[in-house]
Amino acid sequence: MQSFRTELEDLHNPVVEKEIIDLDKKIRLFQEGKIDETKFKSLRLARGVYGQRQPGVQMVRIKLPFGKINFKQIVRIADLSDEYASKKLHFTTRQDVQIHYVSLDKTPELWVKLAEDDITLREACGNTVRNVTASPNAGIDKDEPFDISPYAQAMFEFFVRNPICQDMGRKFKIAFSSSEKDTAFTFIHDLGFIPKVKFENGQEIRGFKVMLGGGLGAQPLMAHVIEEFLPEDQMIPLTESVIRVFDRYGERNNRNKARFKYLLQKLGLEDVLKLVAEERIANKSTSFHVNTKVFSEVQLSDVKIAPSVEISDKDLYEKWIKSNVYQQKQEDFYCVYVKVLTGDMPSEQARAFANALEGYVADDIRITQNQGLLLKYVRKENLPYVFEKLSELGLATPGFDSITDITTCPGTDTCNLGISNSTEMAKVLEDVLYKEYPELIYNHELKIKISGCMNSCGQHGLAEIGFHGSSIKVAGKIVPAVQVMLGGGSLGDGLGRASERVIKVPTKRAPQVLRALLNDFGANAQEEETFKAYYDRNGKDYFYQLLKPIADQSTLTEDEFIDWGQYEDFKTEIGVGECAGVVVDLVATLLYESEEKLVWAHESFDAKSWADSIYHSYNIYIGTAKALLLSKSITSNTQAGIIKEFDANFVASGEIVLPEGYANFADLVLQINKNQPTEEFAKSYLDIATLFYSEAKKIYAPQSIL
Structure with a gap:
């Protein structure tokens, strides 16, 4: 210790x-x-x-x-x-x-x-703002209006440890795409940003197209466009207001309905945007200017010239160059994409990767959304060296981000919610593709994604060909199965579509499904027709009939009762998922949490962080009211509901007497979105919150508050 x-x-x-x-x-x-x-x-x-x-x-x-x-x-x-x-x-x-x-x-x-190396775990899970994602090629993308990396960094810094998003009803996801190609999939995020520029009086003005309320999971919904051009300084104020609304009005009991997309369904987009506008006055700032120079520019002199090497496999090198290497917008530099099978890299391989390449590419690697790596600022003359070193490590496989590069979650390897083994199935399908369809390493329009369950951590819901883990019952025995999903994908500029459920088949028949789809598409697609267009032209039933013989349960073999990578008959062993956090329902624990927040509110006030202090005080009101309601076995599924129930059950009865000037609890608590975050308001709001908590403890006095 x-x-x-x-x-x-x-x-x-x-x-x-x-x-x-x-x-x-x-x-x-x-x-x-x-x-x-x-x-x-x-x-x-x-x-x-x-x-x-x-x-x-x-x-x-x-x-x-x-x-x-x-x-x-x-x-x-x-x-x-x-x-x-x-x-x-x-x-x-x-x-x-x-x-x-x-x-x-x-x-x-x-x-x-x-x-020690500036790496954090903070808010990587739980009911928080999750990792802010972005196009991995941001900053080097030939099509980008400007580099969105500093904006993504500012978003991360603003919301990590921010009181408004430490204990929401569920997680909240934000993404930035570098261009209209939308490689960060803004359409499946709670908030998505696509860079735009316009010119006024000869000056370039930066801004963003803004997408709101998207999400995958068991019920995928595509995001709404709420701004065609939001000025860059309004990016964080808008996000803060949206998150405040989600915190107050979002579902907190039924985790299956607790994402922001369901709040939009419940209240409607127009009413949610009105609530967002009401919160703007309480924001930390009405305008937030991002430091766009936070990351230093890489120069040619910053990257060493690599030792000359002889190409060991010229055919593989040419395929790798065509499928994994692209010229950057910066002259004389190339980027190299590294395909990582199922996203898993042994630590020994990771160290060797770093030791071999450090100094010969920029010290700025990006993890990609399809679980690979991006190397930036590679000299043209260094490409043979980079290829050879990657090849020695088994990391020079061509076909990055093509149909042969399958995305998958860990599935039953480690996840509580996993139904089937998605990683082993991905390996089997990739083997089929490389051996039987080698020409498809250049097909970047058709993607395969796999999840171990319906929750879409492997993003099956946005794939042209998607699979998610499931099961079927045959003759009293459980058979591992996959739900086949077709026709999803990005349409560009914030638009996208979810894949449709077509048919469920035994998981060991996934290779047959893949062959049937690819053979049919290859034989019957029109020239230059995409798979999405082909799917639309033929319709869902066409593909159901195509795959129906593969789903025939009368021909099952003993091997098909065993999942990929397993040796025993399949059993569904689904645990309790933790992605959404938990609902805390203990009165003493809730009061203890309020006491902690009281300390944090005073600390923030002393640090002159008025907005943070105010939001901690707000949480004192909510947490304490929830505890007292729970002591009477009264529950509510939103913070707004807690406020309403507290007025009905404690204020109206006279059990709690509010300070003079406040007709009800709602008037007191919801001062938060009617006042700017000034020192004066922060002090008065905290003083009353302190008294409120003290009175609550008198009403509910358990023998031991933690």
């Missing part, structure tokens, strides 16, 4: 030090039975610590804003995966890195060592 504390002090970052000490303290209190399990789960999720399918170990998710990582950080994560985890890095579709099989006791120590 002494060594852990010493390393913590060496960080010289009091904010991170405090967070890690708090995590360590809460772990011990939980193990001593002094913190409720559901409360503790919520706390650790917000710190990137996620329960695995395997009992007693954790998945740790490392949050990397828009997938930006350097060689030193790759080596650090690889070393720590050797020391604390399973000696493997997993790259995710949200541009994070995950490591698995970590002991809960070791997570504070692990976080300390990650923080």
Whole structure:
């Protein structure tokens, strides 16, 4: 423990030090039975610590804003995966890195060592603003109006640790695309931004097209366009207002209806935008100017000339050049995409990758949405060297982001919600493609994506050909199956479409499905016709009839009762998912949380962070009111509902007497969106919140408040 504390002090970052000490303290209190399990789960999720399918170990998710990582950080994560985890890095579709099989006791120590290289776990999971994603080629994209990387960085910095998004009803996802090609899939995000420019009086004005309310999961919905051109300085104020509305009005009990897209369904887009407008007065700033020079420009002299090498496989090199290498908008530089099978890279391979390439490309690698890596600023004369080093490591496979580059979640390897083994199926399908359809390594229009369940972590819902794990029952036995999804994908400039469920087939027949689809498309598609257009022209029933013979259950063999990569008959073993966090329903725990927020509100006030103090005070009102309502067995599924119920059950009855001047609890609490975040308002709002909490404790006085 002494060594852990010493390393913590060496960080010289009091904010991170405090967070890690708090995590360590809460772990011990939980193990001593002094913190409720559901409360503790919520706390650790917000710190990137996620329960695995395997009992007693954790998945740790490392949050990397828009997938930006350097060689030193790759080596650090690889070393720590050797020391604390399973000696493997997993790259995710949200541009994070995950490591698995970590002991809960070791997570504070692990976080300390990650923080030494400026890596955080903060809000990588839980009911928070998740990792801000972006087009990996931002900054080098020939089609981009401007580099969105600084804007994504500013978004990350503004909302990490921000009081308005620490305990929402569910997660909130934000994406930036570099151009109208929309390679970050803004249409499936809660908020998506596409850069735009216009000219006024000869001056270039930057802004964004804004998408709101998209999402995949079991019920995919495409985002709405709410701004064709939002000035750049309004990007963060708008986002803050949207998140405030989500926090107050979003569902909190039924996790299946708790995403922002369902709030839009419930209230309607027009009413939600009115609520967003009402929140603008309470924002930290009415205009936010992003430092666009936060990242330094790379020069040719910054990249070393690599040693000359002889190409070992000229045919493979040519395929790799055509499918994985692109010229940047910066003259004399190329970018190289690295295909990583199922997003999994052994730590030994990761270290070798860093040691071989550092100095010969920019020290700015990006994790891609299809679980690969992007190397930037490669000299033309360095391409043979880069190829040879990647080839030695098994990382020079051609076909990046083509149909042969299948995206997949971990499935039943580690996930509680996984139904079937998606990673092994992806490997089998890729093998079919490379052996039987080698010409498709150049097809970047047709994508295959796989998820182990319906929740779309593998993004099957936006693929031209998607599969998600399922099961069917035949003769009293459970057979692993996949739901075949067709016709999804990006349409560009914020538009997209979800794939449609067509048919369910035994999972071992997925290769037959793939062959049937590709053979039919190859034989019957019109010249230059895309798969989406081909699907539309023929219709869903055409593909159902095409695949129906493959789904025939009367011809099942014994092998088909066993999932990919397994040796025993299939069983559905679905645990409790943690992606959405938890609902805490203990009165004493809620009051304890309010007491913590009271401390945070005073700390923020003393630091002159008026907006933060105000929102902590707001949460004191909400949390305390929820606790008192719960003591009478009254529940509500939104914060707005809590305010209404508290007026009806405590204020109207006279059990709680409000300060003079306030007719009801709603008038008191909702001052928050009627006042600017000034020192005067912050003080009065906090003073009343303090009194309110004190009165609540008198009404509900459990023998022990944690």
